[in-house]
Amino acid sequence: MRTGHTHLFIPGPTNIPERVRQAMNVPMQDMRAPDFGALTKPLFAGLKKVLKTADGEVFLFPGSGTGAWEAAITNTLNPGDKVLMSRFGQFSGLWVEMAERLGLDVAVIDVAWGAGAPVATIAEHLEDDAHGAIKAVFVTHNETATGVTSDIAAVRAAMDACGHNAMLFVDGVSSVASIDFRMDEWGVDLIVAGSQKGLMLPAGLGVLGVSRKALEASKTATMRRAYFEFADQLKFNGDGYFPYTPPTQLLHGLSVSLKMLLEEEGLETVFARHARLAEGVRRGVRAGGLKICAHPGFESNTVTTIMTPEGVDAVKVIRTAYDRYAASFGSGLARLGGKAFRIGHLGDLNEGMCLTALSVAEMALRDNGAMVQPGSGVAAAAEFYRDALAATPARMAAA
Amino acid sequence: MRTGHTHLFIPGPTNIPERVRQAMNVPMQDMRAPDFGALTKPLFAGLKKVLKTADGEVFLFPGSGTGAWEAAITNTLNPGDKVLMSRFGQFSGLWVEMAERLGLDVAVIDVAWGAGAPVATIAEHLEDDAHGAIKAVFVTHNETATGVTSDIAAVRAAMDACGHNAMLFVDGVSSVASIDFRMDEWGVDLIVAGSQKGLMLPAGLGVLGVSRKALEASKTATMRRAYFEFADQLKFNGDGYFPYTPPTQLLHGLSVSLKMLLEEEGLETVFARHARLAEGVRRGVRAGGLKICAHPGFESNTVTTIMTPEGVDAVKVIRTAYDRYAASFGSGLARLGGKAFRIGHLGDLNEGMCLTALSVAEMALRDNGAMVQPGSGVAAAAEFYRDALAATPARMAAA
Amino acid sequence: MRTGHTHLFIPGPTNIPERVRQAMNVPMQDMRAPDFGALTKPLFAGLKKVLKTADGEVFLFPGSGTGAWEAAITNTLNPGDKVLMSRFGQFSGLWVEMAERLGLDVAVIDVAWGAGAPVATIAEHLEDDAHGAIKAVFVTHNETATGVTSDIAAVRAAMDACGHNAMLFVDGVSSVASIDFRMDEWGVDLIVAGSQKGLMLPAGLGVLGVSRKALEASKTATMRRAYFEFADQLKFNGDGYFPYTPPTQLLHGLSVSLKMLLEEEGLETVFARHARLAEGVRRGVRAGGLKICAHPGFESNTVTTIMTPEGVDAVKVIRTAYDRYAASFGSGLARLGGKAFRIGHLGDLNEGMCLTALSVAEMALRDNGAMVQPGSGVAAAAEFYRDALAATPARMAAA
Amino acid sequence: MRTGHTHLFIPGPTNIPERVRQAMNVPMQDMRAPDFGALTKPLFAGLKKVLKTADGEVFLFPGSGTGAWEAAITNTLNPGDKVLMSRFGQFSGLWVEMAERLGLDVAVIDVAWGAGAPVATIAEHLEDDAHGAIKAVFVTHNETATGVTSDIAAVRAAMDACGHNAMLFVDGVSSVASIDFRMDEWGVDLIVAGSQKGLMLPAGLGVLGVSRKALEASKTATMRRAYFEFADQLKFNGDGYFPYTPPTQLLHGLSVSLKMLLEEEGLETVFARHARLAEGVRRGVRAGGLKICAHPGFESNTVTTIMTPEGVDAVKVIRTAYDRYAASFGSGLARLGGKAFRIGHLGDLNEGMCLTALSVAEMALRDNGAMVQPGSGVAAAAEFYRDALAATPARMAAA
DSSP, X not given: OOOSOOEEESSSSOOOOHHHHHHHOOOOOOTTSTTHHHHHHHHHHHHHXXXXXXXXXXXXXXXXXXXXXXXXXXXXXXXXXXXXXXXXXXXXXXXXXXXXXXXXXXXXXXXOBTBOOOHHHHHHHHHHOXXXXXXXXXXXXXXXXXXEEOOHHHHHHHHHHTTOOOEEEEEOTTTTTTSOOOTTTTTOSEEEEETTSTTOSOXXXXXXXXXXXXXXXXXXXXXXXXXXXXXXXXXXXXXXXOSSOOOXXXXXXXXXXXXXXXXXXXXXXXHHHHHHHHXXXXXXXXXXXXXXXXXXXXXXXXXXXXXXOTTOOHHHXXXXXXXXXXXXXXXXXXXXXXXXXXXXXXSSOOHHHHHHHHHHHHHHHXXXXXXXXXXXXXXXXHHHHHHHHHTSOOOOOOO | OOOSOOEEESSXXXXXXXXXXXXXXXXXXXXXXXXXXXXXXXXXXXXXXHHTOSSOEEEEEXXXXXXXXXXXXXXXXXXXXXXXXXXXXXXXXXXXXXHHHTTOEEEEEEOOBTBOOOHHHHHHHHHHOTTOOEEEEEEESEETTTTEEOOHHHHHHHHHXXXXXXXXXXXXXXXXXXSOOOTTTTTOSEEEEETTSTTOSOSOEEEEEEOHHHHHHHTTOOSOOSTTOHHHXXXXXXXXXXXXXXXXXXXXXXXXXXIIIIIIIOHHHHHHHHHHHHHHHHHHHHHTTOEESSOTTOBOSSEEEEEOOTTOOHHHHHHHHHHHHOEEEEEOOGGGTTTEEEEEOOSSOOHHHHHHHHHHHHHHHHHTTOOOOTXXXXXXXXXXXXXXXXXXXXXXXXX | OOOXXXXXXXXXXXXXXXXXXXXXXXXXXXXXXXXXXXXXXXXXXXXXXXXXXXXXXXXXXXXOHHHHHHHHHHHHOOTTOEEEEEEOSHHHHHHHHHHHHTTOEEEEEEOOBTBOOOHHHHHHHXXXXXXXXXXXXXXXXXXXXXXXXXXXXXXXXXXXXXXXXXXXXXXXXXXXXXXXXOTTTTTOSEEEEETTSTTOSOSOEEXXXXXXXXXXHHHHOOSOOSTTOHHHHHHHHTTTOOXXXXXXXXXHHHHHHHIIIIIIIOHHHHHHHHHHXXXXXXXXXXXXXXXXXXXXXXXXXXXXXXXXXXXXXXXXHHHHHHHHHOEEEEEOOGGGTTTXXXXXXXXXXXXXXXXXXXXXXXXXXXXXXXXXXXXXHHHHHHHHHHHHHHTSOOOOOOO | OXXXXXXXXXXXSOOOOHHHHHHHOOOOOOTTSXXXXXXXXXXXXXXXXXXXXXXXXXXXEESOHHHHHHHHHHHHOOTTOEEEEEEOSHHXXXXXXXXXXXXXXXXXXXXXXTBOOOHHHHHHHHHHOTTOOEEEEEEESEETTTXXXXXXXXXXXXXXXXXXXXXXXXXXXXXXXXXXXOTTTTTOSEEEEETTSTTOSOSOEEEEEEOHHHHHHHHHOOSOOSTTOHHHHHHHHTTTOOSSOOOHHHHHHHHHHHIIIIIIIOHHHHHHHHHHHHHHHHHHHHHTTOEESSOTTOBOSSEEEEEOOTTOOHHHHHHHHHHHHOEEEEEOOGGGTXXXXXXXXXXXXXXXXXHHHHHHHHHHHHHTTOOOOTTHHHHHHHHHHHHHHHTSOOOOOOO
16 A cells, blocks of 8 residues: 655656646547647647757657657658667667668667767768768667767767768657757757657657658658558648547647746756756765766766666665655666666656655665665755755746 | 537547546556556456457557557568458548558458448458468458448358458457457457547557467568567566556556446446447437438447438538537548538447437537428437336446 | 436536636645735635625635525624525525524515515515614525526615615525626625536535625624634635635636636626526426426526426436436425426536436436427427527637 | 645645545536435445544534534534633634634633643643533644644543543544544544545545534534534435535545545554654654754654744745745744744655655755754654664555
């Protein structure tokens, strides 16, 4: 028998705002009613603002972010196309695997886990590709397994430097709406996101931003596709409809989360908050004598992957946190299994919640033999938050 | 400014029970928590009961029924495989279109709209296919556009009669959990359903039942697939997990709707209720002097497609019902556009609601020039319901 | 096992809008937080508009309308005070009983059930009271038992005509926000309402409008009171607080229902809608050959009390409607027990719902032996609604 | 713009479980339906178990705990009756004030704030009252202002020791369902509780437990009452009905919270959890060098009143916590204004949440000049919780 909140510190699905939950509690409705577009059309417009694109199109697929990965590939590429991908964590690895399954010729650059997209190596590959065999460069903006954020602008700069014409595909599932992302400015052709992270919704909507260039490519791309066909969406989306039944309750939720992100808190403030919350968590982790997986300069503002000390089983730490303290942390994935756990700090979150995460992590670590000084993490994070918020305007507001 | 219920009489998404709505209003949770399987494993077991399969596997994909159509095809067939499909409405037609897009060699049998699967013609095709070129026979159990139910058992009998080895694919999106469906008994290899119809949930979950034979086929099928890969699901589902983030709120809703269908009302009672509600609607429609699209013997118990009289624009009828009487009817699709409207009578529904549908339909028809006797539809349906319910045990129960 | 909506046609609690339900689904909060007044202060302002008072004060008591009756009496009168009350139904009768229990000297005018406040007789009593012994005249604006609306303006005119100084107490529980009520214009000193009727909320908030004169009286009134003390509310309400914990979820709901009533639909449109819906119900009832309890000119726009034919037990009709057709009607109260049932048609309601009420009532009446022509009620009401709405602007709008 | 949970640490309304919120999200229903008692009758039975009474009656009044105080007094006493009350905090003081307003002759024993009911002094008064003038002894079981729990069993023992026949009235608003309370064993005649504390519901229901002796007294008690009349409730409650419209959504919530308290967690486990959570908070507070208001032996397990250091304005601490850290603490009341703040730790709560409270309190105290060692409170509490939970069975369970 649990009591109280189950503290949710996985890197998605994230905590969702009460108002989003309220908005999703709707009876079913006719998704072909004449006024349905009044709900849906602003969603496309709002998501363009979130992705910072004026020119691109936004698509919403009932499905997960994995589905949106597939939509990006199948709509714009041809079987056997060569693509360049970097692999530095579980999720960038899974994307490689999908690309191979779907019949692409994938050149993989393997990078140490903890580092991000290797811009110089990418540049070399592109320079060596004088005939433009590489049709697309894939980059995972935020690798959720290692807590690493890559520099998309630098990848674009490298592409531009050698005048390469490949498309730029970005996995922004755990960055979009939490970490700054600039589709147009960075020349991103396909950006993949999902509802259950920075957009503060349940899972169930795959979100895609697609550049004009990628849309053009979709007209001739020969990879087989049906469910994820852009053209079907294009035929209906203009009037606010969909080619098949959309998850209307998520659309109602999205309407509110976009209002919160864009009109109320404001995107830049959202990014600053994520940066602040993340920095507190990192300080707390380090104050406890623990290491984080991300290499310096690559630290993610949405998830921190924490290495457990020698001899401390991360699986047990996570289990103790869940069973004893009603808190969910992310597990170490693949080669990090048993060696790391993850604190997701994205979505609808505040300082008090991050301190809860640190408190519970300390208890669960100590319960499993880690020599962490009690209260050290909270002390370091709290002092950082105090200073940071003293410099921030009061946030009181009617709910 | 609307007031009161928006009366929902489209053939899906359907009205959903209050308890399902309650159950879906959950905070987010860790889909990899140790106790997650306690929620999810019974869902697979329950869906097997709904599909009446002991041997088959059930898969749940975040997506729509359209996605589940694709999953069925891509997991079990090879590019260029020959398949036999019947087309007698918008949805059976869309499935043909998808099969062609995905690279199948489709033999299409076109049938008059209003009729169902042409068993004799199917039998002929199979008999002519001595070398077993036809890998699968596709049948739409309930064609949502025309309100037509086909006889799946008869198709199976025809297949067996000539000893044909093709797989049997069935679209049960608008039949499963509302009209009797027997996966094992009828030898169905792939049955496709969705959350937003008889399962009384919002859209967002594609449901598949897959026979042992189809699972075997999936091991060698060469069609490209990734998101919809059965094998990925199989790897995780046994412990109640999923290869990517599932829509947890729908899973909570499904848990309750299965309980209602299987344990509380009981599947056979659910089918009887749909039959009774549908018969009342049909009597009401006919009492008003209107024709229904379905040919005798093919009438669906989940949706009735009603032909408007000469000179009465069905589009306007639907629009009047929505704008003036806050009621959503389904529109006539494709060749039925402007000539028919549809009353969905499936899901969480009762007699009073069906009478509302008939009342509003009469008003909207009369507003648009149809000479329907006021009150005639309600009178005929109500008398039928009275007699039927007088013979049924009282249904009063604490909520 | 019930399915579908339980059709609610009691005269309160009424059907409540989805948006009000959403708004009430809130976590608990600090009712002494600095921003709590941002929620609550507009509620007082909005309720003044609903009551049409500029000068009066509004009080909100956690409790039922019965509690608000008591608050009105105990704050403004003294033990033994003489008051003049009319009794023409169960609720006006209960108010008499309460006044007597609380120690008032009640002069009761008994009137036939079906009629309303007897203005001429009231005038006579007041004229005979040369010394002003009568401290207050009590009138039930809408008698929920008989479906009768009284003419408050006429009572005020009678009081003014003889220059009587008594306070005017009005029970508006089943009229306020559904039927026009004008506190200032009609010189009402105490108006009692509740959350669960025209305000479209659950029960739990008693609402009082209090004139300056009544507030003045409350300063010297010697009747014992504590929980319902106006002065305690006055001390806190100005800043949006309450002397004890208020039901915050109802306050959130009220915030939305006031927005709907005042800003979206508009009070006068709300009244017109109630008048239209009620007229349809009455026409339907009469078309079925049934009589209504209210005498001509007194018919209420929020509830219709329907007399069952000789030999038809109204209790059984109600029970059949509930058990068999999942519909709740109000019962005949006191002397109307077994002889009448009531259809409440107030709150969040539309034409289709009223037709459902008539359909179900016909079935339940026929099931119990009443010779009502099938479909007759729906036909009469539907034709009325069609004409009425054809003359009304379309109401389509995004939810 | 707030983000994340608003951390609620006031001593009521308390955090309420998600399942209770789900259960309260219901459409309105007929409170006179034949099956309504299936919902309500178990509530009375369950509340008797919570109050530990076999013989007593339970009443539920729409209203706050303040209303229930009034119901207790007006039903069982006569104007001018002498009663003995102890005053040692804001709430025991308000009860005195109410008793005086309602016309009782109150003998008040004033006690230092921080102490509880003065058993010896009470005993003296009773011994001096040879003629039994004292009709009732009032004790506040848990004084919410000071965080003090009194010994009701000892008061009963003192009453028995001198053979005094007075009734024993207990205010259990902030103790019932969180701290052990034994109505029958302790001979309590009237116990007053409210929905918004240990019962984990919103405000809006006053709960009363009434002994046989008190029920007997109510038959002759002459104090004026109407809304709060026990006899009216008795007339209806047996069949599960109420004399006026109850707040049905709260009844649905209560149904779930009783199930959680009685069947799932179990009352004694609930008490143990409150004791554990409270002890952690107290250790944390003391580790930070702060004093608590309660004298040794009187510490409450539901609320801790914390004295701020000299020169630190508690009002500012609370305001900082709210504005900057989105956390609500209770304020110091009356003579504690500015000198103390309160942490409520009752209801649906766990260890992680209590650590959040301590973290935020430390930040807000330090922001306002208090010299609290960063992390000290969390460290002390966390170590205590670790040890305590290591000795407790794992609490993991499917939601």
